[in-house]
Amino acid sequence: MEETYPWKWQKFAKKSLKIKRSSWASGGLFDLDRLEEDIALLENRMTEPDFWNDNIAAQKTSQELNELKMKYETFNNMQELSDETELYLEMLEEDDSVQEELEETLEKLDKIMTSYEMTLLLSEPYDHNNAILEITYIGYRPQEIAIKGQTRVDIKLAEDTQKLDEVVVVGYGTQKKATLTGAVASLKGEELAKVSQPNMKANLIGKIPGVRYQESTGEPGVDSSDRFNIRGFGEPLVIVDGVERPFTQIDPNEIASMNVLKDASAAVYGFKGVNGVIIIETKKGEMSRPKINYSYSIGLQSPVKNLEMMNAYEYAYYRNQALMNAGQSKRFTDEEVEKYRTGSDPINYPSTDWYAETVRKVAPKQQHNLNINGGSEKIRYFFSLGYLDQESILKSTQEFKRYNFRSNITAEITSKLNAEVGLGGHIDYPRARRPHWRHSVFSQGSAECPCLCQ
Numbered sequence: 474m475e476e477t478y479p480w481k482w483q484k485f486a487k488k489s490l491k492i493k494r495s496s497w498a499s500g501g502l503f504d505l506d507r508l509e510e511d512i513a514l515l516e517n518r519m520t521e522p523d524f525w526n527d528n529i530a531a532q533k534t535s536q537e538l539n540e541l542k543m544k545y546e547t548f549n550n551m552q553e554l555s556d557e558t559e560l561y562l563e564m565l566e567e568d569d570s571v572q573e574e575l576e577e578t579l580e581k582l583d584k585i586m587t588s589y590e591m592t593l594l595l596s597e598p599y600d601h602n603n604a605i606l607e608i609t610y611i612g613y614r615p616q617e618i619a620i621k622g623q624t625r626v627d628i629k630l631a632e633d634t635q636k637l638d639e640v641v642v643v644g645y646g647t648q649k650k651a652t653l654t655g656a657v658a659s660l661k662g663e664e665l666a667k668v669s670q671p672n673m674k675a676n677l678i679g680k681i682p683g684v685r686y687q688e689s690t691g692e693p694g695v696d697s698s699d700r701f702n703i704r705g706f707g708e709p710l711v712i713v714d715g716v717e718r719p720f721t722q723i724d725p726n727e728i729a730s731m732n733v734l735k736d737a738s739a740a741v742y743g744f745k746g747v748n749g750v751i752i753i754e755t756k757k758g759e760m761s762r763p764k765i766n767y768s769y770s771i772g773l774q775s776p777v778k779n780l781e782m783m784n785a786y787e788y789a790y791y792r793n794q795a796l797m798n799a800g801q802s803k804r805f806t807d808e809e810v811e812k813y814r815t816g817s818d819p820i821n822y823p824s825t826d827w828y829a830e831t832v833r834k835v836a837p838k839q840q841h842n843l844n845i846n847g848g849s850e851k852i853r854y855f856f857s858l859g860y861l862d863q864e865s866i867l868k869s870t871q872e873f874k875r876y877n878f879r880s881n882i883t884a885e886i887t888s889k890l891n892a893e894v895g896l897g898g899h900i901d902y903p904r905a906r907r908p909h910w911r912h913s914v915f916s917q918g919s920a921e922c923p924c925l926c927q
Contacts (some may be wrong), residue, residue, distance in 0.1 A: 555582065
């Protein structure tokens with residue numbers, strides 16, 4: 474029969490037959506008799522003299538009755554269409570002329586079933602946490618609406634004038650978002666500081682559309698510059714407080730805003746801005762009493778997946794098997810394999826878990842920042858000190874430390890003339906935690922080497 478009708482609606486036919494079989498079961502998929510009893514019970518309850526004495530309970534009962542009637546109507550239609558589908562399928566084996574009627578019936582059945590499945594997904598009895606519909610659009614405030622079984626939701630978005638009035642730093646000054654036509658993405662410093670990464674490039678992952686970064690190594694303090702780009706067009710130009718400089722080692726607590734210019738907005742920078750421009754503004758002092766802020770983050774790093782390594786016996790055994798399958802002689806004698814298995818001679822026939830010896834289960838990381846800002850109408854200041862300590866997953870890799878400092882002072886000389894002095898930098902301090910051996914047992918010849926390096 475499967476070759477008799479097209480595959481596009483074949484699945485609907487099978488679904489119809491499944492519905493039919495389910496409806497024959499005890500209780501049935503539709504259980505129309507039970508629905509009729511529940512409807513009749515609620516209707517009798519509504520005829521009682523004191524039914525409307527409790528308005529809240531009465532409204533709830535009325536709503537329940539309407540839902541049951543709608544469910545009964547839906548189930549009844551699905552049952553009738555399912556019966557028609559089965560009839561047409563039986564007739565189709567002898568008469569091809571009913572194929573058009575079958576397709577129409579299946580189309581109606583599919584629409585009803587799709588609508589009912591969506592109702593089940595968004596109905597409170599089947600979604601105890603209540604489905605939440607989130608609506609977002611540029612220039613408007615985001616809204617979250619609880620569905621609670623509604624099949625139609627009217628939404629009116631309110632303009633977010635605050636967002637449109639935000640000032641974006643571009644190459645030729647500043648401009649409001651409302652009048653900006655170029656592709657510019659903005660990010661506040663507070664968002665960068667929420668998830669602090671030792672490498673600022675890694676901190677941008679998932680935060681700005683079009684910005685891509687892939688780490689090629691997990692070594693602390695290493696910057697994979699060749700894997701950082703905007704829309705895949707190479708490494709962008711980075712401007713920090715009006716000066717071209719790297720930004721990977723900047724403490725995120727020092728950043729006030731970050732703007733990414735992706736198209737013609739970066740044309741003012743000429744050839745250097747062909748791959749996009751990242752403009753970073755560091756924090757400045759505010760006209761207020763001195764404010765002292767301290768923040769810290771402590772975390773643990775762990776491998777995504779720990780490798781399961783063979784022990785010495787397993788390696789020797791399967792290495793011999795592989796060589797014999799290839800028509801070659803054994804690498805290990807039976808006596809050597811047995812010594813690896815029993816561990817009777819650990820000096821000459823050791824079994825070392827090299828993965829456990831070289832990789833830590835967890836590696837701690839901590840980052841601290843202390844900053845002070847304030848000032849008067851004439852002079853404002855911002856001072857920041859940062860400290861990062863990150864250990865590597867690999868035991869042989871150096872521990873990475875970084876000290877950040879920044880000082881921004883703004884002085885008002887006249888009403889139309891300001892002077893700014895900014896100093897910033899970082900000191901990296903790699904320190905070896907364990908000795909590095911120049912000679913390894915893996916460099917020995919196969920005749921003298923008792924380890925399993927061959």
